[in-house]
Amino acid sequence: MKGSRYLPVISFVLVFASMAGCLGDDTTGPGHDVGDELAINVTDPLGGRVRLENEPERIVTMTPAITEIVFALGKGDQIVGVDSASNYPPEASDIDKVVSWQGLDLEKLIVLEPDLVIMDKTLDMSEDNYNSMKVAGFQVYRIYPTDVEEVLGSIIGIGDAIGAPVEAGSIVEDFRSRMDVVKQNVTSMDEENRPGVLHVTYYDGSSDPWVATDSTFSGSLIEMAGGRCALSDDTGFVVQVSLERIIASDPDLILCSQSSTWPTQTREIILSDGNWQDIGAVKEGAVHYVEGDWCDRTGPRLILGIEEFHARIVASAGGS
Amino acid sequence: MIRRRIGPFFAVLLIVLAASVLVSVSIGSVSVPLWDVVRILISGLPGMEGAASEIGMPYRRIILDVRLPVVMMAMFVGAGLSSSGASMQGLFKNPLVDPFIIGISAGGALGYVVGIIATVGAPYYIANPVRIVLSFLFSVGAVFLAYNIARKGSRVPLTHLLLAGVALSASLTAATQLLVYLSIEDPVPVIFSLMGSASNSRWWEVGVVAPVVLVGTVLLMAFGRDLNAFSAGEETARSLGVNVERSKVLVLLLASLISAIGVPFVGMVGFVGLMVPHMIRRFTGPDQRVLLPACAIFGGAFLVLCDLFSRSVIDVTIPLGIVTGLLGGGFFIYLLKGRRWRG
Numbered sequence: 001m002k003g004s005r006y007l008p009v010i011s012f013v014l015v016f017a018s019m020a021g022c023l024g025d026d027t028t029g030p031g032h033d034v035g036d037e038l039a040i041n042v043t044d045p046l047g048g049r050v051r052l053e054n055e056p057e058r059i060v061t062m063t064p065a066i067t068e069i070v071f072a073l074g075k076g077d078q079i080v081g082v083d084s085a086s087n088y089p090p091e092a093s094d095i096d097k098v099v100s101w102q103g104l105d106l107e108k109l110i111v112l113e114p115d116l117v118i119m120d121k122t123l124d125m126s127e128d129n130y131n132s133m134k135v136a137g138f139q140v141y142r143i144y145p146t147d148v149e150e151v152l153g154s155i156i157g158i159g160d161a162i163g164a165p166v167e168a169g170s171i172v173e174d175f176r177s178r179m180d181v182v183k184q185n186v187t188s189m190d191e192e193n194r195p196g197v198l199h200v201t202y203y204d205g206s207s208d209p210w211v212a213t214d215s216t217f218s219g220s221l222i223e224m225a226g227g228r229c230a231l232s233d234d235t236g237f238v239v240q241v242s243l244e245r246i247i248a249s250d251p252d253l254i255l256c257s258q259s260s261t262w263p264t265q266t267r268e269i270i271l272s273d274g275n276w277q278d279i280g281a282v283k284e285g286a287v288h289y290v291e292g293d294w295c296d297r298t299g300p301r302l303i304l305g306i307e308e309f310h311a312r313i314v315a316s317a318g319g320s
Numbered sequence: 321m322i323r324r325r326i327g328p329f330f331a332v333l334l335i336v337l338a339a340s341v342l343v344s345v346s347i348g349s350v351s352v353p354l355w356d357v358v359r360i361l362i363s364g365l366p367g368m369e370g371a372a373s374e375i376g377m378p379y380r381r382i383i384l385d386v387r388l389p390v391v392m393m394a395m396f397v398g399a400g401l402s403s404s405g406a407s408m409q410g411l412f413k414n415p416l417v418d419p420f421i422i423g424i425s426a427g428g429a430l431g432y433v434v435g436i437i438a439t440v441g442a443p444y445y446i447a448n449p450v451r452i453v454l455s456f457l458f459s460v461g462a463v464f465l466a467y468n469i470a471r472k473g474s475r476v477p478l479t480h481l482l483l484a485g486v487a488l489s490a491s492l493t494a495a496t497q498l499l500v501y502l503s504i505e506d507p508v509p510v511i512f513s514l515m516g517s518a519s520n521s522r523w524w525e526v527g528v529v530a531p532v533v534l535v536g537t538v539l540l541m542a543f544g545r546d547l548n549a550f551s552a553g554e555e556t557a558r559s560l561g562v563n564v565e566r567s568k569v570l571v572l573l574l575a576s577l578i579s580a581i582g583v584p585f586v587g588m589v590g591f592v593g594l595m596v597p598h599m600i601r602r603f604t605g606p607d608q609r610v611l612l613p614a615c616a617i618f619g620g621a622f623l624v625l626c627d628l629f630s631r632s633v634i635d636v637t638i639p640l641g642i643v644t645g646l647l648g649g650g651f652f653i654y655l656l657k658g659r660r661w662r663g
Contacts, residue, residue, distance in 0.1 A: 102501065202509050205448055208519050208637065210509060239636065240512070241349070243520060244382040248350040262505040265444040272445075275385050275522070278377055 042160045044141045045153065046121060052139060055163035056116035060109065062099050062129075063120045065299035066143070067092050069155055070118070072171055072300045073164040081112045083123075087261060088293065088301075104129045106136060116141060118158060120298075147220055148306075151298045152176070175303050179224075182310045186226035195252035195316040197227035197309075198281070201238050201292070202257070205269045208240040218295055221302075225309035226317070227253065243275055253316040254281040255309065257292035286316050326610060329603060333617045337395070340621040344391045344628040345383060349635075352379055360384060385523070393521035393529065394627040394640075395620035397582035398592055400533035402619020403612050404579035405593025406600070407540050410547040410608050411571050412478045416655065418594040419579035422485030425590060426492035427462025428583030429514050431455035433499045436510060452584040459580035462488055463572065476568065478554070516587035516641025518627050525585050536578035537616045543571050544609035551606060588641045589623070591648020596622050598655065 040052035060081035061067040067086035070079055076091070084100035086092045098109045109117070117133055121144040124130055133140050141161045143154035152172045159168020199218050203209035212218035214229035215236045222229050230251035231241060256266035267287050276282045290312070295305030346357045356375055360383040363372035372380060404419040420426075435451030442450070466488050470480035496514070500507050546567040549557035558564045579593060596619040597611065604610045626644055631637040 101507075202506065204509070205444060206451070206520065207509070207513050207517055233635075242386075242631070242637065244386045245349045247378050247382055247386065250378065263441050265447075269444045275381065278381050 040116075040161060040163065042141070042157065044143065044161070045150070045157060046142045046144055048140065048142055050116065050139050050141045050161055052115060054115075056114075056139075056161075058112065058114045058116075059162060060098055060112065060114040060117045061086065062118065063123055063297075064088065064092075064293070065297040066118045066120060066158070068297060068299035068301060069158050070162065073155075073159055073162065073167045075162050075164055078162075080114055081109065085261075099129065104132065106132055109133070109138070110136065115139060116161065118143070118161070120144065145298045146217065148179070148224065148302065151302060154298070155300065171300055175300065178303050179306060182225060182306055185310065185314065186224070189226050189314075189317060193317050194226060194228045195286075195313055196230040196249065196280075197222045197253045197255060197313060197316075198230040198246060198249070198251035199290075199295075200254060200256045200266055200270070201296075202264070203266045203269060204264065205273065208242055209246065210238050210240050211246070212238050213241075217298070221295055221306055221309055222313075225306055225313050227309065227313040247275070247279060250279055251281045252284070252286060253312060254279075254287040255290045255312060256287065257296070258289040259292040281316075284316075286312075288312055330614065330617070333614060333621075337617050337621040337624075340624045340628075341391055341395065344394075344624050345387050347628060347632050348382070348387055349631075350379075350382055352383060357383055361388075364388075389523045389526050390518050390521045390627065391624055392526045393582075393585060394518045394623045396526065396530045396533045397518065397586050397589065398596075398623025398626075399537065399616040399620040400529070400578035400582055401589070401592040402596035402600075402615040402622070403533075403537045403540060404575040405619075406597035406611050406615040407543070407547060407571055407575045407608065408593070409597055410606070410611075411550055411568065411575075412482060413551060413553070414478075414482065415598065416594065416652070417482065418591060419575060420588070420590045420593065421489065422482065422576075423462035423466050423488045423492065424459045424576060424580050425583055425588040426489040426496070428455045428459035428580060429588055430492045430496045430499075431458025431461075432514070432584065432587075433496050433504075433510065434458070437499060437503050455584035456580055458492075459583050460576055462492060463576040463580075467569075467572065475565065478568075512639060514587050514641075515639030516589040516644070517630075517637065517639050518586045518623075519631065519637055521585060529581050529585060532581040533578050533616075536574045537612065540571065540574050540578070541609065541612050543567060543574075544607075544612060547571065547608040548606070586640060589644050590641060591644050591651065592619060592623055592626075595644075595648055595651045598651070 038051050038053060039055050040050060042050050044050065057078055058080045059070060059075065059078050061070050061079055062083050064083065064086045067079065067082050068088055070076060071089050071092065076089070079095055081098040082092055082095045084097045086095070096108065096112060098105050098112065117138050117140045119130065119140060119142050121142050130140060130142065141158065143157065145151040145154045152175060155172055156168050159165045199212040199222060201210045201212055211231060213235065214232040215234050216238055219229045230249040231245065233239065254270065258264065267289055270276050270287055271282065281287055290308050291305065294301050294308060345361065346352065346354050356372070356379065359372040360375060360380050362368050363370070363380065364384045401419060408417045408419060409415055431454040432451055435454040439447035439450050466481060466484040467476060469484040469488070470476050472480065500510055504510050546557070546562045549560045549562045554564055597615050600611060600614045600618055604614050626647070627640055630640045630643045
């Protein structure tokens with residue numbers, strides 16, 4: 001009884017182990033160079049190889065940013081599976097979900113029969129999902145962008161992997177020219193006049209605020225957009241900091257992430273709370289929402305986040 | 321405890337409490353010299369506004385409005401949990417009872433999460449009070465439910481009540497985890513809040529907690545004689561003229577209120593109600609009339625120091641519930657292994 005219950009699982013594992021083995025033989029066998037015949041033969045930023053005989057027609061994207069990238073590259077109709085947070089463009093919400101923060105639905109992924117899975121290591125630091133997909137024989141392209149340059153690199157890389165290199169080139173070119181405008185403006189700003197910026201990612205008033213410090217991705221956007229991070233540390237993550245540290249850092253501008261799917265009232269809570277009233281930004285009324293999906297997602301709309309940060313920072317610097 | 325030693329003992333406790341508060345207010349992520357802290361505190365007293373006039377407003381704000389309410393919150397919550405624990409241990413005649421074991425924190429956590437899910441998108445000035453009220457109601461509701469599960473006819477055997485509380489706690493905790501897992505888009509801040517923290521407490525919150533704890537503890541002290549009788553057993557208490565069922569309900573109600581009132585504000589801070597009465601009982605003995613007020617004072621100092629530890633030992637604030645949980649788990653094992661576990 002007990003043995004028979006596990007039999008399907010064991011056979012399942014064996015089938016996929018042998019599948020993985022076959023794929024390995026195909027691609028790495030000696031004297032079997034098929035590189036020239038392959039439509040796709042790329043190496044991802046983490047050194048993983050993706051080799052496909054044809055351009056992928058069934059793609060799974062495992063973060064909202066990757067979904068946005070593939071749609072922007074004109075291949076959105078080839079996406080057969082996404083993560084649970086992918087909601088842009090709106091039609092992405094209707095695609096089957098294969099992964100969420102609760103975990104990967106490997107069975108569903110198998111049923112969807114994707115030719116290519118694109119994922120971000122940031123959301124799979126343990127590499128559990130990556131390893132289980134490799135064992136199951138999937139072609140997986142991984143990105144791991146930690147700054148804006150690497151975001152642009154990942155757009156180019158994904159373009160190569162799905163057969164849309166031209167589209168990727170033009171998106172990156174457009175992104176760069178808009179980013180250059182921002183950078184040009186920033187060089188003309190007075191170094192002394194750079195406002196201290198606090199980016200609050202979550203605050204409901206019941207416990208300490210979650211903020212992005214200078215070591216975070218958002219912190220690098222603030223610096224690029226002409227601001228100075230009010231708080232600094234070396235964690236690299238969004239962290240909870242005590243209100244006293246925020247008061248002592250006295251930011252000139254407070255930017256609060258707002259999300260369409262999980263609305264918050266961070267700005268109203270800050271403005272109505274007596275303990276925030278001595279902070280320069282609050283006195284000046286320089287507390288604003290920013291679109292969280294623009295500045296958090298490492299996709300093509302990141303430029304909108306940079307431009308929004310820049311506009312707020314310029315307004316704040318001009319006012320003081 | 322020998323009667324003439326009671327005065328000096330309470331004097332020592334009060335000095336410990338005052339010192340804990342002062343040290344705790346002096347230490348934070350922004351450093352303020354101790355003497356400035358003292359002057360700022362004095363300037364907060366009525367009629368003494370000038371004592372710190374040359375110290376910058378941000379520092380006065382940090383000490384008086386940011387740090388002090390956190391310390392006061394920890395103090396009152398610690399006092400409530402400890403006197404609640406002392407009276408419940410007396411009532412149940414069981415030295416391992418803690419207000420949270422009978423379902424108070426599990427109920428409060430569930431209420432908090434239900435409140436968050438129910439108020440998504442609601443204005444914060446509605447959402448936050450709803451969370452607080454639901455958390456409190458679920459805390460008290462859990463004890464009420466455990467009481468009714470344990471009821472046998474007109475009596476409520478204390479062992480049944482304890483077991484009902486344990487079972488209910490497990491179910492409520494599972495329900496909380498299910499809701500967080502399924503319904504909350506960004507669960508990390510919610511999970512962290514549930515781990516317990518006095519940080520970001522405000523004066524109005526202290527104003528809600530303090531009167532409940534103070535009045536509740538004083539009322540519990542009025543049951544000191546009844547509780548002493550309980551320690552000889554329910555039958556003996558009855559023969560000593562104690563209205564057993566009525567005292568049981570009232571003590572349980574008061575003990576629940578003074579511990580449940582802290583849950584919406586600081587989350588799940590376990591084991592304080594277990595540890596403090598054991599520490600104090602070594603000095604006072606089991607007489608509830610001395611034990612209760614001593615637990616209230618020392619419990620206040622104890623949680624103030626736990627909170628100080630939680631936010632000063634490393635450069636991020638460790639959730640308070642983790643600090644008390646680590647201490648409490650070790651203490652529990654010590655109680656089990658040691659021979660003093662009869663208290």
